[in-house]
Amino acid sequence: MQPLRMRWQTDVMPAPPVTSAAAGSVAPVLPAPHALHEPCVLLKLGEIVLKGRNRQQFERLLHDNIRRAVRDLGIEVRVWQREGVIVLRVANAERGGYTDETAADLVGDRMRNVMGLARVCRAVRVAKEPEAAIGAAVALAAGHEGSFAVRARRRDKRFPLTSAELAVEIGARIQREYGYPVDLTAPDTTVFLEVDQREVFVFTQGWPGQGGLPVGMSGRALVLMSGGIDSPVAAYRMIRRGLRCSFVHFSGMPLTGPESVYKAYGLARQLDRFQSDSRLFVVPFGNAQRRLASTGAGRLQIVAQRRLMLKTGAAMARKLRAAALVTGDSLGQVSSQTLANITALDDAVSLPILRPLIGLDKAEIIGEARRIATLDISELPDEDCCSLLTPRQVETKARIADLRRIEARLDADDLAEELAAIAQEHTPGRS
Ligand code: ATP
Ligand code: MG
Numbered sequence: 343m344q345p346l347r348m349r350w351q352t353d354v355m356p357a358p359p360v361t362s363a364a365a366g367s368v369a370p371v372l373p374a375p376h377a378l379h380e381p382c383v384l385l386k387l388g389e390i391v392l393k394g395r396n397r398q399q400f401e402r403l404l405h406d407n408i409r410r411a412v413r414d415l416g417i418e419v420r421v422w423q424r425e426g427v428i429v430l431r432v433a434n435a436e437r438g439g440y441t442d443e444t445a446a447d448l449v450g451d452r453m454r455n456v457m458g459l460a461r462v463c464r465a466v467r468v469a470k471e472p473e474a475a476i477g478a479a480v481a482l483a484a485g486h487e488g489s490f491a492v493r494a495r496r497r498d499k500r501f502p503l504t505s506a507e508l509a510v511e512i513g514a515r516i517q518r519e520y521g522y523p524v525d526l527t528a529p530d531t532t533v534f535l536e537v538d539q540r541e542v543f544v545f546t547q548g549w550p551g552q553g554g555l556p557v558g559m560s561g562r563a564l565v566l567m568s569g570g571i572d573s574p575v576a577a578y579r580m581i582r583r584g585l586r587c588s589f590v591h592f593s594g595m596p597l598t599g600p601e602s603v604y605k606a607y608g609l610a611r612q613l614d615r616f617q618s619d620s621r622l623f624v625v626p627f628g629n630a631q632r633r634l635a636s637t638g639a640g641r642l643q644i645v646a647q648r649r650l651m652l653k654t655g656a657a658m659a660r661k662l663r664a665a666a667l668v669t670g671d672s673l674g675q676v677s678s679q680t681l682a683n684i685t686a687l688d689d690a691v692s693l694p695i696l697r698p699l700i701g702l703d704k705a706e707i708i709g710e711a712r713r714i715a716t717l718d719i720s721e722l723p724d725e726d727c728c729s730l731l732t733p734r735q736v737e738t739k740a741r742i743a744d745l746r747r748i749e750a751r752l753d754a755d756d757l758a759e760e761l762a763a764i765a766q767e768h769t770p771g772r773s
Contacts, residue, residue: 378467378468378469378474378541379466379467379468379478380431380442380466380467380468381432381442381443381445381446381464381465381466381467382429382430382431382432382446382465382466382467382543383429383430383446383449383450383453383462383463383464383465384427384428384429384430384462384463384464384465384536384543384545385408385427385428385429385430385453385459385461385462385463385551386426386427386459386460386461386462386463386551387401387404387426387427387428387458387459387460388458388459388460388551388553388554388555389458389553389554389555390404390458390555390556391426400458400555400556400559401423403556403557403558403559404428404456404458404459404556405421405423405428406558407456407457407458407556407557407558407617407618408421408428408430408453408456409421410618410619411452411453411455411456411618412448412449412452413618414772415438415445415448415449415452416437416438417432417435417438417440417445417448417449418432418433418434418435418437419431419432419433419449420432420433424497424538424539425497425539426497427538429467429543430446430449430450430453431467432445432446432449446464447464450462450463450464453551454549454551454552455552455615455616456551456552456616457552457553457554457555457556457557457581457582457584457616457617458551458552458553458554458555458556458557458559458584459551459552459553460550460551460553461548461549461550461551462548462549462550462551463534463543463545463547463548463549464545464547464548465534465543465544465545466478466482466543466544466545467541467542467543468541468542468543468544469541469542470498470501470537470538470540470541470542472501472502472503472508472511474542475508475535475537475542475544476508476511476512476515478542478544479492479512479516479533479535479544480512480515480516480519482533482544482545482546483516483519483520483522483531483533483546484519484520486522486530486531486546487522487530488522488529488530488531489522489523489524489525489528489529489530489531490513490516490522490523490524490525490529490530490531490532490533491513491524491525491526491529491531491532491533492508492509492512492513492516492532492533492534492535493509493532493533493534493535494506494508494509494512494534494535494536494537495535495536495537496536496537497536497537497538497539498537498538498539501537508535508537509535512533512535516533531546532546533545533546534546534548552582552616553582554581554582554583554584555582555583555584556584557581557584557585557586557616557617558584558586559584560583560584560585561584561585561586561664561665561666562585562586562587562588562662562663562664562665563580563585563586563587563588563659563664563665563666563667563668563696564587564588564589564590564655564658564659564662564664564666564667564668565577565580565587565588565589565590565667565668565669566590566592566651566652566655566667566668566669566670567589567590567591567606567609567610567622567670568591568592568602568606568670568726569591569601569602569605569606569609569719569720569722569724569726570670570720570726571670571707571708571711571716571717571720571721572670572671572672572675572699572707573609573668573669573670574609574612574613574670574711574714574716574719574720575670575699575707575710575711575714575716576668576669576670576696576697576698576699577589577613577668578613578616578710578714578716579698579699580668580696580698581613581616581617582616583698585666585668586617587613587617587620587668588620588621588622588623588662588664589606589609589610589613589620589621589622589623590622590623590624590625590651590654590655590658590765591603591606591622591623591624591625592625592627592651592654593606593624593625593626593627593628594627594628594631594725594726595626595627595628596626596628596629597628597629597631597632598628598725599725601722601723601724601725602724602725602726603624604724605719605720605722605724606622606624607622607768607770608719608770609716609719609720610622610768610770611770611771612714612715612716612719613714613716614770614771614772615772616714618771618772619769619771620769620770620771621662621767621768621769622767622768622769622770623658623765623766623767623768624765624766624768625654625761625762625764625765625766626764627647627651627761630650630757630761631643631647631731632731633752633757634646634647634650634731634748634752635731637748637751637752638748639733639748640733641733641735641736641737642737642740642744642745642748643731643732643733643736644677644678644732644733644736644737645678645683645686645687645736645737645740645745646745646748646749648678648687648690649686649687649689649690649745649749649754650690650749650754650757650758650761652667652687652690652691652695653690653691653754653755653757653758654758654761654762654765655667655691655693656691656692656693656758657758657759657761657762658762658765659693661762665693665694666693666694666695666696667691667693667694667695667696668695668696668697668698669695669696669697670697670699670707671684671687671697671699671700672697672699672700672701672702672703672704672707673700673701675704677736677737677738678736680738680739682738682739682740683737683738683739683740684697685742686740686741686742686745689742689745690745
């Protein structure tokens, strides 16, 4: 399918465009109120609502991220910022080969991965008239066999019916029309109705959003991503806290095959669902590992390798304007992740190293990897570069002075710069 040229529009509570002044005549631009029945997506904001002065700036960032997330669909999406909610409207869906309904479904689906949203609802916009709202709510309940409940709320208190009156009226009509029983504690279906400033939103379907903060709000970071289970989860956690993340993978090439690179690519692609426009850098690390081994790193080989990865990452971070490195370390999980070794790793670079998994158990990390759909890729077989040249015994209490001595023998900082320079870039995103 040929992607359409898209026109985006952000409206912040615009005045209703009801007349065409240029023509000098009264020409309705919006459909007549009673005819309004427009599929849309209603988004509830997450933590961003707690922001004070900078809130508008963060909202703009969120709007940009919303547009990025649907860019490849070829659907024209209009973003409306309202009080505490965002409304997404689709236009010209047929040009992309969609109906308005399927377009809104697709857009809603994408929103479930956009950071900073607490809830995503696939809704219908109807006229702000009691009869239109009640009729739409009753129609929406059709086909939802089983018990139901109605939840109504008003963001505009001037609406002629109170929330309770609306709920009672809709409930009675649904019972009369379809015979479904009311159950207010554990209903099979909930019909939601929200009266807004200019229209009423009606919906039954809602999903939890990812929560967190809009990507980019906290700046940028570079994630050291192996093909393993932990680092993609660490990346997800930091993306969720508003860090736009790039990824660097160290492969054992030319001493190993390319399998770990495929895994890193697949993982970055999965993570791209949460931020869009991801960049993956692949560094062939095998020869550098061999050089470290030949300097006699011995029991320190693993920690020395990890320090060289961090130094390379720091050199790349400078060019990417990333202000932190991210790793999947979890305290004590493997022998290279003892407190002493983590201290020795921190000493390698001046950049902060973020370790969001530091206090998690392996089972918790695996659970999250499954939820964000990275686990299956992580579990594919590969030859991890760290398993190359592994000493029989790994030092659990690495001493910084010893590591620095090893590094002095091979000019580790220059080597890191060279490795950063030969990194190959991939763009594993959707579009
Ligand atoms: P993971 O599951 O993320 O591979 P792990 O439990 O296997 O982690 P280590 O192998 O000790 O732990 O790696 C610790 C961290 O170092 C990883 O989470 C990752 O951030 C980084 N790292 C390890 N190997 C690589 C690699 N080949 N490329 C990029 N980063 C790596
Ligand atoms: Mg690993």
